[in-house]
Amino acid sequence: MADPALTGVLVIDKAKGPTSHDVIASLRRLLQLRRIGHCGTLDPLASGVLVVCLGRYTRLNRWLSGADKEYEAEICLGAVSATGDAEGPIRHQADCAPPTDQGVTQALRDFTGAIDQVPPAHSAVKVAGVRSYKKARRGDEVVLKSRRVHIHALELLSYDFPRLGVRIHCSAGTYIRSLAADLGRALGTGAYLAELRRLRAGGLGLEKALTLEQVASLSRAGQIEKALVHPRLALSELAAVELNEVKLVDFAHGKAIEHPVGVGPREVCAVFDAAETLFGLARWEKGALRPLCVLRQP
Numbered sequence: 001m002a003d004p005a006l007t008g009v010l011v012i013d014k015a016k017g018p019t020s021h022d023v024i025a026s027l028r029r030l031l032q033l034r035r036i037g038h039c040g041t042l043d044p045l046a047s048g049v050l051v052v053c054l055g056r057y058t059r060l061n062r063w064l065s066g067a068d069k070e071y072e073a074e075i076c077l078g079a080v081s082a083t084g085d086a087e088g089p090i091r092h093q094a095d096c097a098p099p100t101d102q103g104v105t106q107a108l109r110d111f112t113g114a115i116d117q118v119p120p121a122h123s124a125v126k127v128a129g130v131r132s133y134k135k136a137r138r139g140d141e142v143v144l145k146s147r148r149v150h151i152h153a154l155e156l157l158s159y160d161f162p163r164l165g166v167r168i169h170c171s172a173g174t175y176i177r178s179l180a181a182d183l184g185r186a187l188g189t190g191a192y193l194a195e196l197r198r199l200r201a202g203g204l205g206l207e208k209a210l211t212l213e214q215v216a217s218l219s220r221a222g223q224i225e226k227a228l229v230h231p232r233l234a235l236s237e238l239a240a241v242e243l244n245e246v247k248l249v250d251f252a253h254g255k256a257i258e259h260p261v262g263v264g265p266r267e268v269c270a271v272f273d274a275a276e277t278l279f280g281l282a283r284w285e286k287g288a289l290r291p292l293c294v295l296r297q298p
Contacts, residue, residue, distance in 0.1 A: 006033055007055030008228035009064070013209035014042050014050040023050060023212065030216050031224065039064035040172065040201055045085050048198035049209055051234070056295050060235070063268065063281060063293075066172045067202030067237050068152065074195035075180045077162040081192035084120040084177030093190045098161035107186045108154045108166065111179065116146040120177045149174040163194070203236030204229060231278040235270040241282070241289065242272050248279055252297070257282070257289040268292065 014023055020041045027036050037058040039051040048071075051064055078096040081088050099107070150171040158165035164183075168176060177193045184191025199206055208229050210218070218224045232240060247257050251271060269289065271279045279297070282289040 006031065006224065007057050008053075008225070009057055009204075009231065009234040010052045010054060010215070010227060011204045011209040011229060012050040012052055012215070013206060013211050014047055015211070016045055016047045019044050020050060024052070026212050027052060027215065030212070030219050037061050040069070042198060043085065043177075043196070045087060046196040046198065048196075049201050049204060049206060050198070051201050051204055054228075057231075059293050059295065060281070063238065064202065064234060069170055069172060069174065069198060070200035070205075071168045071170070071176055072157070072197050072199060073166050073168060073176055073180065073193060075164040075166065075183065075191050076194040077164055077184060077187065077189040077191045079162070079192060080181070080184065080190040084175075084181055085193040085196075090192065096189050099187045099189060101159060103187060104159055104164065105156060107183055108156055110186065111183060112151050112154045114148060114150050117149050117175060117178050117182070118146045119175050120181075147173065151179070162189075164191075167199075203233050208233075230276070231270065232272070232276060235278075238281070239267055239269045239284075240272060241269045242274060243279070245273070248273055251279060251282070251289070251291055252294055254291050254294060256291070258287060259284070259289045
């Protein structure tokens, strides 16, 4: 049985099939812990890295969810899907000419950088307080606004029409289903997302990930804490600041801390003590660290 005071970050290798919420429900049963949350939803048909926070670390979800992501995807050209993925229903495009290798390479290049993207109708984006996918399943018309996302890299892995394999490094909030559909339109073939595996979220990759079966085994052995990743690694996309004991007392009480080392205007920092215990997050403004999230210490 897990310690009810268990806190930290786990990286789960989610299998295809269950929802991200299903994974959290399984972890609550396995660890006998209620306070668990995930950082960045994976669709049921997607697999790979699902970052999970335990205990008081659930307060970090907002910042961990904002990390860049890396994926491997297989896109099927010559057809479109109502959901944007293999869940369908799928409609094949008649008389579809296979794009050339050069055409595919150019299309991938055109979608690299800052792009405007409309989320899929079958997504968790809220429209008038209702999840978009609920409205879409009812047959209601769903109109979603475009949003700016950043595709840092879009690498061609394989191409054998109608299958296109790519590796994607992108900002948080990027919908790979929308990217697949947009690529299909640009190529004049239509497209949907056939397979998706998340390789990395921020500094946390598959090399740190455990299946639910491995979590169950460690939990039974009373060794689940060995699976927790260090907060410095989990928050590696943020600057790190170390405070002495006196300043940490003030920080824990929500006071701004004068700090001579600037890390960039309004930049968010992870605050540690000398033993690398995470005390929370702060924003550096005008020579002071202003607490954003203070983690109560046991």
